[in-house]
Amino acid sequence: MVVVEVPEPIEEQERIPKEAKKILHELASDWSDVADFRALEVIPLKGAMTNEVYQIKWPTAGRSRKVLVRIYGEGVDVFFDREDEIRTFECMSRHGQGPRLLGRFSNGRVEEFINARTLSAADLRDPDVSALIALKLREFHYLDVPGPKNVLLWERLRNWLEAAQSRCPSEEAEEFRLNVIGEDINTLEKLLSEEGQRIGFCHNDLQYGNIMIDEQTRQITIIDYEYATFNPVAYDIANHFCEMAADYHTETPHVLDYTKYPDLEERKRFVQVYLRSSGSDKEAQDAEVENLLQYIEKYTLASHLVWGLWGIISAHVNEIDFNYMEYARQRFQQYRLRKPLIPGTGSDSVQ
Template sequence: MWNNITAAPIITEIPSEAYVVLQKLAAKWTDILDARDLSLEQLKGAMTNKVYACQWERDNGNRPRKVLVRVYGGASDLFFNRADEVLTFERMSQKNQGPRLLGRFPNGRVEEFLRARTLTAVEMRDSKLSQAIAVKLLEFHQLDIPGTATIKLWDRLRDWLRKALILSPTEQSLEIGLNKMDLEIADLEKRLSRPGEKIGFCHNDLQYGNIMISEKDDSITIIDYEYASYNPVAFDIANHFCEMTADYHSDYPHILDFSKYPDMEEQQRFVKTYLEASGQEVTDREIESLMSEVEEYVLASHLQWALWGIMSAAFSEIDFNFMEYAQQRLVEYHRLKRVLFLCGSSNN
């Protein structure tokens, strides 16, 4: 999971193997006087890896050559298989999605530095940008990524629960209900799984820091595929809607404002744009059906990121109140579940 990336006011170091890759890469450029003469700046906002901007001054007066260096986080393997993530990145690069892969070293990689910026929390709710995101998300979901197109969500929740139980003290586990969450996951899988639901290659973490807008033409690019996998497309949309309640650059970045969850008009506009991006005629019934599925998959999103927060609280050094974040997601999960399944379905 990522925040909006901003430059930190410090110069730092990267693994020596990364310098070797960078110098070999720079040696291919004839407008750089010395491949070893590079400047490095850590970028703030990444919550899984360490990310750096690396640049070389050019001898022709043009703006510097620039690449992005990603050093993998030490505990990231708790959340996803790094080998699978690297393979996904390479395949996305081959399909001209996101930045190109420029080089690899044992604990990281070098990527193209996109001439674009990440969105802000406010911009993600802009109607014009939101519709552009919907169109791009359908394109993402339709990507033919090699592998079995089976749902990853439920196995991931069970895997994260198992790890969260190991990492959490017994008293804490009882307090937040981890000891009963296996029943919640099983119940939710039974309620939400339905024949014929649309499965696609999902991003699974579509928050504003993972959405970039081009400096050149305002086109949208989706980046960072650590959590990407095949899943119900309704889950991906639900997760995106949930991210509209977050502002990771506020004074209290872990606090969610659920009053900012998109209203019915915003949801309908997004879903309608998403479905129409296929080029097919879309009926009101199809829009309402997908909206209903999205509403229910919000529950799965709350469980996923609650478990993420609980696990992260055990090892992360990032200044972010992971446990309070997780508790908010769990409280909202139980509230919404009562509304949907005990009081009858209703939109947020």
């Protein structure tokens, strides 16, 4: 999900559910610097592709009070278990990794508003910012999150393939050749299930809109954990690299530009920073860097399949103004282009 503030406020009565307003009123009534807890201002945050997101503000004598309201998108529970996501959200809060949960209502929640700037697409290419992300991501991967520590990537791919097949009319299923993607998943799983890979708690959606930076402290915060699970850390990094092709704040937010995929030098620099604290000698670390880089390139194929299927399903379940189907076509196209470059993937199935 990507968000950016839209300057024109909208009437809260039109968008915010009654249950959410009750929570907001209760919160503000406890703040002595808010003169009128009903005098709230609602500002939509642009660019969300899974949920509707709003900043809520109350005027005060000093700085205004702010919280964030997240209204869950229709039909998106096909992608993740909402209760698992809430538990992850609460766990992140306890670890000091993200905003606090302030309240829940039937189709959404109220969160603490973080006083930091959401990154832009250009920020991901800034070497200094990229290094901060690499360090934060390593910290994130080592979080001790309760629950099973097994890899969920392949199960997710198969579940999403089944969901796409059940929703697509025959012409769409034929266009995306959904009948053979199962073979591609099996091939990738076999190729990428070697022992010795680092498994960690992965965000799985590390695009720029899910990363915030405090301009004064330079502290990075990773937000929005809907898709977070344990997975190979190489997959999470691969997904982050693939997201560098996106700019969700243009007039055509679904259009991807893969000339912006990081070159070898950029990828190597990120991985070196990520592994910097491993404590190994230079020769061992060089080998570790090279090994991780190779796995990352292989996992880009899985990333393209994941988000290609996500796009197909979203086109049928989500009413947010985004060209999900064209986005899916681009992800599958990249899968098709990159697959011959990866040894062991067999013939190209997705056309």
